[in-house]
Amino acid sequence: EAGxxxxxxxxxxxxxxxxxxxxxxxxxxxxxxxxQQILGQGPKLLIQFQNNGVVDxxxxxxxxxxxxxxxxxxxxxxxxxxxxxxxxVYLCASSFGTLPGELFFGxxxxxxxx
Amino acid sequence: xxxxxxxxxxxxxxxxAPVELKCNYSYSGSPELFWYVQYSRQRLQLxxxxxxxxxxxxxxxxxNKGETSFHLKKPFAQEEDSAMYYCALGGGSNYKLTFGxxxxxxxxP
Numbered sequence: 001e002a003g004x005x006x007x008x009x010x011x012x013x014x015x016x017x018x019x020x021x022x023x024x025x026x027x028x029x030x031x032x033x034x035x036q037q038i039l040g041q042g043p044k045l046l047i048q049f050q051n052n053g054v055v056d057x058x059x060x061x062x063x064x065x066x067x068x069x070x071x072x073x074x075x076x077x078x079x080x081x082x083x084x085x086x087x088x089v090y091l092c093a094s095s096f097g098t099l100p101g102e103l104f105f106g107x108x109x110x111x112x113x114x
Numbered sequence: 115x116x117x118x119x120x121x122x123x124x125x126x127x128x129x130x131a132p133v134e135l136k137c138n139y140s141y142s143g144s145p146e147l148f149w150y151v152q153y154s155r156q157r158l159q160l161x162x163x164x165x166x167x168x169x170x171x172x173x174x175x176x177x178n179k180g181e182t183s184f185h186l187k188k189p190f191a192q193e194e195d196s197a198m199y200y201c202a203l204g205g206g207s208n209y210k211l212t213f214g215x216x217x218x219x220x221x222x223p
Binding site for chain 2: 003004033035040041042043044045048056091093102103104105106107108
């Protein structure tokens with residue numbers, strides 16, 4: 001089966017610019033996650049969707065980050081305006097149900113903010 | 115609050131030696147613990163979960179609620195075990211999965 005697809009793989013922007021990342025989960029997976037992984041740290045959950053509804057966005061910096069999952073399939077994560085500390089790998093993952101169980105991760109989108 | 119601690123950032127062993135990657139957690143409820151692994155140039159993937167009580171690629175992990183630990187063990191390390199290992203805790207009303215900072219395991223020939 002096809003895995004979780006993410007794009008772009010790499011993005012370099014200057015601070016205060018905006019950027020968007022796209023994720024297409026595994027077909028049939030109801031739950032979609034966006035994680036932020038800063039160098040040297042473990043993945044940190046930014047937002048969790050169940051179908052097209054938000055389950056948890058408690059760690060999403062809502063003043064600059066936004067995410068949507070229209071139609072309960074693919075999802076977009078946006079950062080506007082970007083800060084230097086946003087430099088990280090943004091990982092998308094999906095799972096079949098609401099329990100964590102087995103998460104299937106994408107390859108990630110590496111963001112560098114200059 | 116959920117917290118996962120992996121005290122070792124780096125762990126280096128020789129091929130054939132036993133290996134133990136430590137994981138401690140903090141959680142007030144009934145936890146679900148997982149080990150995820152990321153091999154070089156590959157995606158992060160699930161290695162094993164405590165509920166299954168399974169052995170994957172020779173690795174086992176036992177949940178010790180008294181010591182709040184979930185250490186990953188393998189009696190004889192192989193070079194292909196070299197990877198980044200993350201301990202993860204699932205819990206809370208939304209079953210958030212919280213990851214530790216990871217341990218980079220290097221198995222030397």
